[in-house]
Amino acid sequence: MHNKSDSRLKALWEILIVSTRLGLTSFGGPIAHLGYFHNEYVQRRKWMDEKSYADLVALSQFLPGPASSQVGIGIGVMRAGVFGGIVSFIGFTLPSVIALIIFALLLQGTDVGMAGWIHGLKIVAVAVVAHAIMGMASKLAPDLKRKAIALFALVATLLWQTTFTQVGVILIAGFAGFLLYKQYEDLQDSSVKFPVSRKFGAVCLALFFGLLILLPLAREAVTWNWVAMFDSFYRSGSLVFGGGHVVLPLLEREFVPAGLVTEEAFLAGYGAAQAVPGPLFTFASYLGAVMGGWQGGLLATAAIFLPAFLLILGTLPFWDILRKSPKIKGAFMGVNAAVVGILVSAFYHPIWTSSILAPVDFAFAAILFSMLVFWKLPPWVIVVAGAAGGAVLSAIF
Secondary structure, eight states, X not given: OHHHHHHHXXXXXXXXXXXXXXXXXXXXXXXXXXXXXXXXXXXXXXXSOHHHHHHHHHHHHHSSSOHHHHHHHHHHHXXXXXXXXXXXXXXXXXXXXXXXXXXXXXXXXXXXTTOHHHHHHHHHHHHHHHHHXXXXXXXXXXXXXXXXXXXXXXXXXXXXXXXXXXXXXXXXXXHHHHHHSTTOOOOOOOOOOOSSOHHHHHHHHHHHHHHHHHHHHHHHHOOOHHHHHHHHHHHHHHHOOSSXXXXXXXXXXXXXXXXXXXXXXXXXXXXXXXXXXXOGGGHHHHHHHHHHHHHHHHHHHXXXXXXXXXXXXXXXXXXXXXXXXXXXXXXXXXXXXXXXXXXXHHXXXXXXXXXXXXXXXXXXXXXXXXXXXXXXXXXXXXXHHHHHHXXXXXXXX
């Protein structure tokens, strides 16, 4: 028995060291992270085979939440159970959480104001989110039925901007997908072995949906800021498909119009989040720290990553059944399409309406977009160019 606990501790320690090293060196967003993980966990350490890794990546793309973080959690769980997943998550996430909370606390003493470089960062956000939406729309809403679902979500969330609209739209879209795509066949087949029971998985899924429904109600019932904050971050983490850039418009809509975070502080943090390694979702740590000090930063981090945890632990034990059920897949296809619509709506307001104020702004956005999409320059280059260009433009115009 003693040997077993020793080997488990050794496995946890090993996961912590490897994931922390990845957390300190993984720049470049979710797709780049998956490359680093593959290199480290599959090729170098042989912790899992190619097929299992591909399956885990497919599942993470299929679920909402930060894909690279979910893959990291899944690898940790396969290696050393639930604690392995927690340790893997902490190692990969903590370096950028600490860096962004410190940045938020340093920034609080200074008045960011309407500096030119901040306006440049707003325009960067337009280019980055437009690129993310284009990629997602081609993948998640390729046919006419899914385009119609996306259009419904866009119109509904633009015209009725409440917390309940988003959840309602997601539920309606899931039902529509279930009806429209129940005959859908996917020929990819595979299986993953996973050391978590189905009972535990079911509890995690029940908790995920329970919190998604109960938190907005609790927010209305009590006046504690912490509950409202937890709800906003939890919901943003639950509705995001496709990685960190996509969470930007959802978080902006939650906090900027309500006056909890200024537009300037929001965009300064977004630029900083691009500059640190690890998952982009740690942008939430920065926002939490701006609103509630380091405690707020930790609360925001827990709230935005909790859905990712509950979903990966909840679905992995059922993954084989889920993959083979056309009806479940159909519901997910509907939800994915709706998320595209929700994003386009948030892209227009508040991102576009607060950034593109003159023809010169649109011209600059087009240049940054081209640098990102056609010249394939890394996002941090776009951020630096945006901040510098914004400062130059404010001096000239």
